[in-house]
Amino acid sequence: MAAIACCFLAAALPHVAVAQALASYSIAGDGIAESLTGQPGDAVRGRALVADRSSTCILCHAAPLPEVRFQGDLAPNLAGVGSRWSVPQLRLRLVDASKFKSDTIMPSYYRVDGLTRVGRNWQGKPILGAEQIEDIVAYLATLRD
Amino acid sequence: MRLCAAAFIFAALGALPVLAAEIPAADRRSGYSFMSSDSKAMQDDDTANPGMLAVLExxxxxxxxxxxxxxxxxxxxxxxxxxxKGVAARYPAFDAALGRPVDLEQRINICRRDHQQASPFPNESHELLALATYVAQQSRGQPITTGDDSALAPFIAKGRELFMQRQGQLNLACTNCHDDNWDKHLAGSAVTQGQPTGYPIYRLEWQAMGSLQRRIRGCMTGVRAQAFDFGSPEMVALELYLMSRAHGMPLETPAVRP
Known part of the structure; x- marks a missing residue:
């Protein structure tokens, strides 16, 4: 019960959430085979996350989301991304794309170390939580040519 | 052992910042050139440019x-x-008494303190922006000459280093967008080269005049970094680097920007 209340509070107040340890993961090849949460993600929630500007995906990428008016073109279009990459590859690209391309401009969405001058509201927190990453991975996997 | 040393060297190399290609002089473009024809017309017509109110004030x-x-x-x-005439086009300038560069707003406040015995105008105050805009407008059309003073060299180098340094939760350096991706769009908006040719500007998003420092702080917050304080040495170094990077481009103050 206490754990549920705690989760609820963290979800309702993301900016005051206490920094939490990240789930551990292991990289095999250029991917992460296992879900960060141990559970499959929810593609419907993932779609909503990609469409939400605060997740930041859509600022740089375009995606097949006709209702989102202003999409970026700094990074590859996400249409067909599920055909180009496997689920483990998509997961590592979200978690820490710098692991296989050190000069990428893609932020590491699940990393808190090795960063400089992080603003107070974001210190010690990854850009996205493990569950959000799994949801987005599940959605991206559905974007097939 | 040799493997260990090799691994160390590899790690050290990996940690080095990847230096982006700087924009060749011939390819430099003012933010003006990325704007819609409506916004260009607003800047071009003194009776429509809201920045002219700041000039008058x-x-x-x-x-x-x-x-x-x-x-x-x-x-x-x-x-x-x-x-x-030409003064704003060479700022930030080296202040021999302080031993460091000061920007135009700081120069105005130093003058107020030393010669008018008046209290400084607060950062981004109406009065400070108005005086800076009026002074800068006297250089409208003049080429930027910031950086000609060799005493500025170490401060420009510091500003360049900050420009190239990744920062914030999104781990992006200024250069990642404004050198490498200036012809692209961030959520539908032109990225631009970050050439500071028209400050103080009237920014439509702000519905107000604002300084280059305010604009830089906006970008820093955008990458979820702790923005440098107004007037801090880092902020002035960044302004200085940006102005020296725009050396030779004509000043547009008061510019209009989206």
């Missing part, structure tokens, strides 16, 4: 006696059209 302040000394800017500097 600045002109009044220029002639108003201030502080315990009871002196106006004009009492020392005379006609700004003559005395201030």
């Amino acid at each position: 600045g002109e009044t302040l220029w002639q108003t006696k201030q502080g315990d000394a009871g002196k106006a800017c004009a009492d020392c500097h005379g006609d700004a059209a003559t005395s201030m």
Whole structure:
């Protein structure tokens, strides 16, 4: 019960959430085979996350989301991304794309170390939580040519 | 052992910042060139450019006696059209007494303190922006000359280093967008080269005048970094680097930007 209340509070107040340890993961090849949460993600929630500007995906990428008016073109279009990459590859690209391309401009969405001058509201927190990453991975996997 | 050393060297190399290609002089473009025709027309027409209100207010302040000394800017500097022509185009400038560069707003406040015996205008205050806009407008059309003073070299180098340094939760450096991706779009908006050719600007998003420092702070917050304080040495170094990077481009103050 206490754990549920705690989760609820963290979800309702993301900016005051206490920094939490990240789930551990292991990289095999250029991917992460296992879900960060141990559970499959929810593609419907993932779609909503990609469409939400605060997740930041859509600022740089375009995606097949006709209702989102202003999409970026700094990074590859996400249409067909599920055909180009496997689920483990998509997961590592979200978690820490710098692991296989050190000069990428893609932020590491699940990393808190090795960063400089992080603003107070974001210190010690990854850009996205493990569950959000799994949801987005599940959605991206559905974007097939 | 050899493997260990090799691994160390590899790790050290990996940690080095990847230096982006700087924009060749011939390819430099003012933010103006990325704007819609409506916004360009607003900047071009002095009767439609909201920044001209700041110029008029600045002109009044220029002639108003201030502080315990009871002196106006004009009492020392005379006609700004003559005395201030080209001045903003070379700022930030090296201040020998302080041993470091100061930007135009800081110069105005130093003058207020030392010569008018007046309290400084707060950062981003109406008055400070108006006076800075009025002074800068006297250089409209003049080429930027910031950086010609060799005393500035180490400070420009510091600003460049900050420009190239990744920062914030999103781990992006200024250069990642403004050198490498200036022809692309961030959520539908032109990224631009970050050439500071028209400050203080009237920004439509702000519905107000604002300084280059305010604009830089906006970008820093955008990458979820702790923004440098107004007037901090880091902020002035960044302004200085940006202005020296735009060396030779004409000043547009008061520019309009989206």
